[in-house]
Amino acid sequence: MTPSLTREFISSSSKRSSLSPVAIAYVFCTFVIASQAWAQSQLGASSADKSRISAGKLHSVTDTSLASPFIAATPVFNLESSSTETTANALIGLQYSDFNFSVKFSGPVRKGSPTTFADLDGLRNKSAVEFGAGYLLWRVEDPAIALVPACERLARIKGVTRDKVDCSSLQAFRAAEREVGRPLVPYIDPGNAVFFTARVKVAREDFEFLTSDTLADGEERHTSSSFIAGVAWLARTSTLLGFNYRHEQAFAPAGDPTEVCKPVGSTGALRCDEAIIGSPNEKNSELVQIEVRHFLTSNLAISPRLTRNVTQSVTGFEFPMYFLANTDGGLTGGVNASWRSDQRGPSISIFVGQVLSLFTK
């Protein structure tokens, strides 16, 4: 299990991270956009809008890798946090040949006002369990067909037997090519890799509220669920293009808590508490998402995602740019610019999470 803590991680990783000029430019631009959005909001925002403005500040930690349906079948634990909420995720899995199976548990560990994320996941803020299965289709030729003759050629040039030369990596062959001054290895075709995945997520939640007609105490238990089917293609250029469809049946509170005052006995005194008025609402959604992952360099990667909630006609767009690396060199964080069609202005966040992988088993 690899724990990744959030706020502590931000301060420590920022000291160790290397920033490329492109990344610095990106941070500057996103900061300018965030400042403009903040200023516009401050000029004409209602109090309800101001709670959203906080999402425009450079504050939160959002892990984009675990939110993706294309996840590894390896143990992972992380904390995912916004300015108001923290969610813990744990994932275990197993891999057999080209198949993998995983179970992911997630739940809020610190609850505040609901935070809206651009991935439009209606089950994000609930305690949930998620079962996944995946299949990898990767047809690739045995590299020995090209490398054995190359290794034998190199051995002949050096006048030794083939087991005395280093043929254990393409880098070793490239070094040998420079040394002997002639090409040895033909093109190694990495092949196309396609990954199919299906995931089911179930969340059970208790809702406490006051009935809207009599303000009597009410409590209901509901099960929200979602089904995700996805396909990802890793091209020969090592750009990952993913597409997934999500069907979601989610229950949500009727609204934000408001202060409700009730008389205490016959004393004439009032007791005031915060409560949600009205029973929870059920929302059925059909969502489609397109995701791209690409490493521009080993220190800079992008992973934009466009999500469309077809049922509610809401579109969300996230553009995480990874440039913060951990001590092993893996990209774990950066800046995420996001936008939702049902909100004003873009949202900018700094995030730190698990290492971004181009493709997972």
Add this chain to the structure above:
Amino acid sequence: MTTVKVKAIGELIRVFIDGVRVSLANGSGSRDVRDGEHVISWIVRGTPGSSFSVQITSPNSVAFKKEAKLDDSKLDAGIHFFKF
């Protein structure tokens, strides 16, 4: 016949012995081979900087381990000869 046990870890990795793919379960697999000279080969794709390893864990007489990180080409491949 000797059973050659292999362990391979990588984001996207395929291992072959004498041209036949070794099926991996949680990174481990095996293949029976006759006495003589053999070649193990592998191809890896993944994130730049990510680690991978290929290991012959059994029999001890042909133990072998290759550990490396992928460079910006996001691809590596290699071979190793062994014999009983």
